[in-house]
Amino acid sequence: MSSDFGKMIRVSLFGESHSAAIGAVISGVPAGEYIDIEAVDAFMARRAPGQGAHTTSRREADRPVILSGIADSVTTGTPIAAMIENGDARPSDYVRFSDTPRPSHADYPALMKYGAAHDIRGGGHFSGRLTAPLCFAGAVCKQILARRGITVGAHIASVGAVRDEPFDPVGISAETLSALSEKSFTVLSGKAGERMLEEIRLAKEDGDSVGGVIECAALGLPPGVGEPIFDGVENRLAAALFGIPAVKGVEFGAGFKAAAMRGSEHNDGYVCDGGTVRARTNNGGGIAGGLTTGMPVIFRAAFKPTPSIAREQRTVNLREKKNAALIIGGRHDPCVVPRAVPCVEAAAAIVLLDLILEHHSSCKCESRVE
Amino acid sequence: MSSDFGKMIRVSLFGESHSAAIGAVISGVPAGEYIDIEAVDAFMARRAPGQGAHTTSRREADRPVILSGIADSVTTGTPIAAMIENGDARPSDYVRFSDTPRPSHADYPALMKYGAAHDIRGGGHFSGRLTAPLCFAGAVCKQILARRGITVGAHIASVGAVRDEPFDPVGISAETLSALSEKSFTVLSGKAGERMLEEIRLAKEDGDSVGGVIECAALGLPPGVGEPIFDGVENRLAAALFGIPAVKGVEFGAGFKAAAMRGSEHNDGYVCDGGTVRARTNNGGGIAGGLTTGMPVIFRAAFKPTPSIAREQRTVNLREKKNAALIIGGRHDPCVVPRAVPCVEAAAAIVLLDLILEHHSSCKCESRVE
């Protein structure tokens, strides 16, 4: 039933493509945290459409209005609520449900679930627009993590067949992540970025779309964060990441490649480095037994090509119960991956702050992150 | 903090490698369900060690003792508890914590989390042995799903570089899944199976281990099962699957391959098939917008090579704070993937029964699965 998530930090998302507003309620955020609203807006701008040739030209006024929980830029400790008004709510030519469900969209299963009363126009509650309040929540959590020495950052690992350089799983630095967040197209290699933009341009010319992979790193986590079995770092991150529309796969460290490796090749042996213990390699992506090892947490999320394409597609007319052709109008991103980078960072930041606070509840004071 | 999971069906796992017993409490199972205990035992035997040359030769008496919730082979509606006694609990040469953490095991992060009081011997609560009560819970849920026309089955998709034939994502049948569950080595292609066994034998000869991939299918789910955003079928399945030790990646349908596809190639168009609607292809793995489409649900889990290998490895001596060599004694599976097949089925069965019951809570009677 729910669109809410988390244990210590709970995020509840609301809204539909054509409702009056979309938004989020975030409870459990500690009191007394300064929130830089401009930095929140800058983070959300990375998700906003209309930034370049590779994105949709629709305009959205995605500035969140803070309703509660932050006073004079400081968290009060009670729930933070924010909303983003929908400019195009309640059109006069109101059609609740389309007879011809869009392939690989939520239209058909949502109709089966909720019946004709459900408002699926523009994706309804399943719209990618719901990632805007997710990014708001993530921006708040990211600032609180940063104050505790934890940095979260991501880049476009691939678009179609074009790949960026991967993160160095041992040596990746906070500076690298910080520099990435300043870029208009979030890649390590400028060359790879140009080829990705070309790939996106070609898909657009073909009235088509293209998928991609986002790689994310979290630095500064102490060892031992996470809970056993079903509440490990991997479980919680995956549970959040699959909440971003179009994500169809999640892997940690060597991930699917690990399945083809030998143990002697994959195992991350330890080494004494001055007074501290660290791993020599990081095939585990900073996680063993579901708990952080103290190495960078590294994961990747695979995005399918957006199902909204300009080409004619095969579907069915549910009213007439016969096959039909469908042309989806409007303008759509040929590739959602560039705009999804902050969404991945947001989901990760929410989960990691949640786990850090849970870690604090039982751990000794000296291992707290403050 | 928790090792428990689920919403309508809650599974709470307990136990450590060397505690008196391991087990599970499963609440929320409907009353009046006949449970075939022999079938439960047969399912759990698929996970048990000592079945062939490719598994460990240790013996475990993994027969669960049912403590409550099932009377005369019928569920009472109140919590089902089962335990498996540990034959080798409380050894006289009791060493709670090893100075030399095993690479890529939970040893080091668990020590950082719980302190020296934690009993990590044999993996403690992070041991693969905890998948035995998981399989018990899954066996119960699987029988209840089967009575509602829902079949869950898996095969070894790959070991190292050797691949089995993939499931046909559109045409996979319950008969195929049923036949697979009878096999001692769970593959579609006998040839591929022989080559996998050879791969495992080679790893063993080298004192090494090897990873693999398990592919799982669930048939018979009606369209519309799942909840929006954070409680979609993918979120919930992934959250459970990463609870199986060694899982490092999870993907649905075309998964990571979808990231390299065009939308026109990936989209699953609909077709009228007699009176019913179905998709022509199934790149989405039976899920769109987090909800089931009515097509087979298909997913894969990547397993890293087991970190317990016979070869000498590099680690640190935490007491002396210096580098050290480590040789892990005892006998270990060179490949956990064959025994992990029922674990994947179990995790899937628990999640799907949980989602079906949640679906029932709000849906109209006619779309109930009974």
Place this chain on the structure above:
Amino acid sequence: MSSDFGKMIRVSLFGESHSAAIGAVISGVPAGEYIDIEAVDAFMARRAPGQGAHTTSRREADRPVILSGIADSVTTGTPIAAMIENGDARPSDYVRFSDTPRPSHADYPALMKYGAAHDIRGGGHFSGRLTAPLCFAGAVCKQILARRGITVGAHIASVGAVRDEPFDPVGISAETLSALSEKSFTVLSGKAGERMLEEIRLAKEDGDSVGGVIECAALGLPPGVGEPIFDGVENRLAAALFGIPAVKGVEFGAGFKAAAMRGSEHNDGYVCDGGTVRARTNNGGGIAGGLTTGMPVIFRAAFKPTPSIAREQRTVNLREKKNAALIIGGRHDPCVVPRAVPCVEAAAAIVLLDLILEHHSSCKCESRVE
């Protein structure tokens, strides 16, 4: 950390006395339910201040703005969000925290919990104003329950020492509850009502306040609703009711009086009444073993006198660390009980719809409430 509640129906409340808005997100409400917005407004008006001599003369514009989840007066199945704007948000003479905590208010413990960053003015998140969005959520749930034949209604059982007639725990009818909801002062006995109003007037004259008891009934629940041990009807109702500010006690059926009774006097024997089974008496308040018996569910909530009184009170100056006198300015209800009646109904309606939906998830179709 949380201000959210429930399992199938989740209610998340947000807002502070002086934030931009207060509101609620309600997820899990079934799709396709018609919501009569005028009836929602009428229900909320019963809670609104300024209705008579016995309430505060402050004006609040408590009409909720629906942000999502209801389109054309019908639920979409996805989260319902509503907000109520605070007219007097962000005053220029901004003082976040008072040096002199009000006795028996949340001021002092909230300061200890959240630090000086917390915005406690007007009660902050602990303000009685947060019951407005609670009533919104309750109004929605109440309409859905009514369509399933379940009626929830309450009356003022006492103000100070003045008592109304109690509900007849066996014979109470839906008509009685319906008639009560139309009254401006919610009592069964007009005489008792007049004496209560006099009690309130006297307290006001004295610059004082007075407490009271609200009695609530829920009719039409089938037998067997509720979950064992910690999720019984009593547990869940009590957990919600103590969320209404000033509630200090909750009892079911004979309640505290039962403690002085003999079993032979208290036990509710069964009788065959035509084809159906019912209890001869209802000392259990319609609940046995945490489950509904099919008899009216009856409970009472005790409200302390509102701590906001005009008289001088003893407190401390936290900054100067010395004793101090305090006079609370502004206008305050001398008795919150009359306005709390719909709050009690709202909390009950949310919990009962939650339990009914959970009941549906596992019960057989024939016992569903539809």
Place this chain on the structure above:
Amino acid sequence: MSSDFGKMIRVSLFGESHSAAIGAVISGVPAGEYIDIEAVDAFMARRAPGQGAHTTSRREADRPVILSGIADSVTTGTPIAAMIENGDARPSDYVRFSDTPRPSHADYPALMKYGAAHDIRGGGHFSGRLTAPLCFAGAVCKQILARRGITVGAHIASVGAVRDEPFDPVGISAETLSALSEKSFTVLSGKAGERMLEEIRLAKEDGDSVGGVIECAALGLPPGVGEPIFDGVENRLAAALFGIPAVKGVEFGAGFKAAAMRGSEHNDGYVCDGGTVRARTNNGGGIAGGLTTGMPVIFRAAFKPTPSIAREQRTVNLREKKNAALIIGGRHDPCVVPRAVPCVEAAAAIVLLDLILEHHSSCKCESRVE
């Protein structure tokens, strides 16, 4: 569906009167806590039957077997499981369901909920015997709280019309609570105790039962513990306390008496006492706005007379659908209140440790309880 409870500390109870065992899984208990097993046994002995003339003469071997989570008397940080074997499980004269439901027991609603498959003999999962594992969990939590300076203790406030002296809500000391726990009949006033025993003896002679009230105090809690609205100290304690069979009312501080008070009489003004702030009175029972004030937490739970009485009662024969007489055989406590005292302490200890750990997750280090 569930018999589990809590957020940071989760307690999952399992078992039925006639299942192989009953027990508990407790997750979230911090690692490295020494648990005095003899003290656990002594605590549980206070609940065990057969202690005197006022209790049943049945014998139960209620010693818990620890299955996991405690090694060498120290918590490992992972789930603690314990079971108590049922001596009289699986009788040969197996009758699952009685045609004549016992008045004011769970028999009838449980049959309506679970159908005839449910095993209600002896109360099934609704039996008072399930309070044995609750007491085990409470005994563990109580020791951990005591190490942090928090003491929980209770006494019999009344049996029938006979009352003990009440706790002094301001001056109650840990020594008083400790002395109470040593007594075989848990009252402050020996005289009142004698009259209560006489009251119980009289009920027994009449083939009847009698109810009572238990008053509980928790000392040493810092101010600010608890979470807003639905997760306040009162909400959480009440939600747990109603899980003890026969509890029909819960009140905090002045409770129902507060409803008849004026604000000027009820308000707990503050005073500077040396360097610290405390309240002059404690009508709020140590709680304001759902948060602890630093004063003793005081609450009372009302117990109905046990419905198992020797006298003939009126019920129905469900098979023959006609009225019937019922005589309940076996021996039963004429008053469960004396044995319920540790149950109330146990429920309180679990909830308070849960809240303390949640408090730790967000609060500053200096206000942690360690």
